[in-house]
Amino acid sequence: MELIEPISRKLIRLGKLYLNVLVKHTGHLDVSRYHYILSLIYFHDGQLTQNALAHILGKDKSAMVSIINLLTAKGFVYRENNPNDRRQQLLRVTEKAKLAVPQIVETFENINTDITEGISTAEMQVFESVLTRMHNNLKPLISTQTTTLQAKPHTD
Known part of the structure; x- marks a missing residue:
């Protein structure tokens, strides 16, 4: 690992x-x-x-x-x-x-x-685009994880 x-x-x-x-x-x-x-x-x-x-x-x-x-x-x-x-x-x-x-x-x-x-305008546009995509990719995981955790049966 x-x-x-x-x-x-x-x-x-x-x-x-x-x-x-x-x-x-x-x-x-x-x-x-x-x-x-x-x-x-x-x-x-x-x-x-x-x-x-x-x-x-x-x-x-x-x-x-x-x-x-x-x-x-x-x-x-x-x-x-x-x-x-x-x-x-x-x-x-x-x-x-x-x-x-x-x-x-x-x-x-x-x-x-x-x-x-030393960073071009085009590189900054890519950087901001990547940050936006990462943000958008993570947002649904919050609600998905919450739903998944709530859906698990409680066992003791």
Whole structure:
């Protein structure tokens, strides 16, 4: 038997390196690790609910509440009642976020340029296509495994 490294480990290592570089350049902003989430809220200022954001990011609602609470405590985001549906709260950014997000986006652009140096546009398109296919291949396995586990008879 041969030891196989899961693809996920390679992606996690790359993600950690990327995040380390990002934090090195944006640490003074004190955004924690939610740079992209804050950017999404900024670009959709006042148009997203927590639930809509959770759906976009594929996060569960309770995790999203914790993230929004943290960004609120740090002074980047606030909730505003939706005038069209009082049960919903829209996410808005503060002046602090309006100053921080352009710096974050610029840092994303710089890191993306650095990380893709020597990689052609065609290679990046293939990379993104492969990632999308892997994602699409894995998604049905979650529901299949859950169904399979539930279908097995319980024996003691």
